Amino acid sequence: MALTLYVDTQRWRAHQQSVIQQFPGIVPVCKGNGYGFGHERLAEEVTRFGSDLLAVGTTYEAARAKDLFGGDLLVLTPFRLGEEPVPLPDRAIRSVSSVEGVRGLVGARVVVEVMSSMKRHGIHEEDLPKLHAAIEDVRLEGFAIHLPLDRGDGTTGVDEVAAWMERLRAAHLPLHTMFVSHLKADELARLQQQYPHTRFRARIGTRLWLGDHDATRYRGSVLDVTPVSKGDRFGYRQQKVPGDGFLVVVAGGTSHGVGLEAPKALHGMMPRAKGAARAGLATVNRNLSPFVWAGKQRWFAEPPHMQCSILFVPDDAPAPQVGDELVAHLRHTTTQFDRLVDH
Structure with a gap:
């Protein structure tokens, strides 16, 4: 995985x-x-x-x-x-x-x-x-x-x-x-x-x-999926789950560069507003992960670990299965992969 x-x-x-x-x-x-x-x-x-x-x-x-x-x-x-x-x-x-x-x-x-x-x-x-x-x-x-x-x-x-x-x-x-x-x-x-x-x-x-963004793609393997109910405690800091759903453990953590983001120069009001919104959500431990499941980027349940990340997937989405691969939107220049596959 x-x-x-x-x-x-x-x-x-x-x-x-x-x-x-x-x-x-x-x-x-x-x-x-x-x-x-x-x-x-x-x-x-x-x-x-x-x-x-x-x-x-x-x-x-x-x-x-x-x-x-x-x-x-x-x-x-x-x-x-x-x-x-x-x-x-x-x-x-x-x-x-x-x-x-x-x-x-x-x-x-x-x-x-x-x-x-x-x-x-x-x-x-x-x-x-x-x-x-x-x-x-x-x-x-x-x-x-x-x-x-x-x-x-x-x-x-x-x-x-x-x-x-x-x-x-x-x-x-x-x-x-x-x-x-x-x-x-x-x-x-x-x-x-x-x-x-x-x-x-x-x-x-x-x-x-x-230069051709569609020629490459990162994917992280699903390692574990645990059903949870609103209020259940989990993780290193024993935070509460925000709702019913699943905790999804996926390959890709800080040692891979997951969770790292280079500062960006913002031009225009809309990018600045989005940046301010992201910063505001981060203050209440809401951080969007790079991993995509069922057509949406999913939230980190807690900060990424060294070699894996834990995501929260609400119960309005299907549960991923162990062995599934989640597309990850990662910056090439800050990412270290476990393996490269030519196809």
């Missing part, structure tokens, strides 16, 4: 191919929990479709990925002076976001990140004259820019990349390769047309692996 990730493999791979065709020279990204699939599975997929380069989040991920993928590895987290050294093969490429970082990587393969409107990390325009001398001691693989998902100033991602291309050109820096994130296919094509002597490579994770 398990929390299972079911993958419609043919459909999932067809979506991969559609993205690869839209973004020539794509750099697939495999970081964190491997977008819910795991690093080993994504490394297999990248090897299968023949990419020469795989982007990972950290040096620790690169150290694991080197045994899973035979091509080059791009580490996205920028190098910092004084960081813990992690042995990596020569096919590893380090991102760098400062002149000092470039100087600390003599002889290494590097990609220099420029500061975008994300304002997260990157080289500033005023540092470009110093950078010109520093890159003589490294093997420069290109420059990179990480763009925001939303823009509120009327500009486009193409505008921002083009502005940086002109700054780099004015500083007489080599422009053979530019790695970009969060551009649409037509925007990438416009840049490629505008700068034909530069190779633009899109770093893509979410769109590549999770």
Whole structure:
């Protein structure tokens, strides 16, 4: 009995191919929990479709990925002076976001990140004259820019990349390769047309692996079903059951990521109202679970346990049976499955 990730493999791979065709020279990204699939599975997929380069989040991920993928590895987290050294093969490429970082990587393969409107990390325009001398001691693989998902100033991602291309050109820096994130296919094509002597490579994770929501589905196995009456006490804290129905124990708990939710940026009154309503219900121990039974998301009876959750199903719905599987609406990047099934 398990929390299972079911993958419609043919459909999932067809979506991969559609993205690869839209973004020539794509750099697939495999970081964190491997977008819910795991690093080993994504490394297999990248090897299968023949990419020469795989982007990972950290040096620790690169150290694991080197045994899973035979091509080059791009580490996205920028190098910092004084960081813990992690042995990596020569096919590893380090991102760098400062002149000092470039100087600390003599002889290494590097990609220099420029500061975008994300304002997260990157080289500033005023540092470009110093950078010109520093890159003589490294093997420069290109420059990179990480763009925001939303823009509120009327500009486009193409505008921002083009502005940086002109700054780099004015500083007489080599422009053979530019790695970009969060551009649409037509925007990438416009840049490629505008700068034909530069190779633009899109770093893509979410769109590549999770772009077709119907290609994957989580399901949790029902482990136990107990009939209860209103007022019966149950669970660790011996709370009272709110009505007649069933306590349903289902595979999937905090160790799987069930009950975890990343903060969201809310836009508009309706999402804010829904958020306030959820917060209000939580104060009286009413929390909606990700598990669906008989067409409805069911309430947690109590906070999820480490490897299972207890749900309350009222008696106006049929009782699930041990061995049934409940669909679970879970976020891939925060979920760890027990097993993955291709079908």
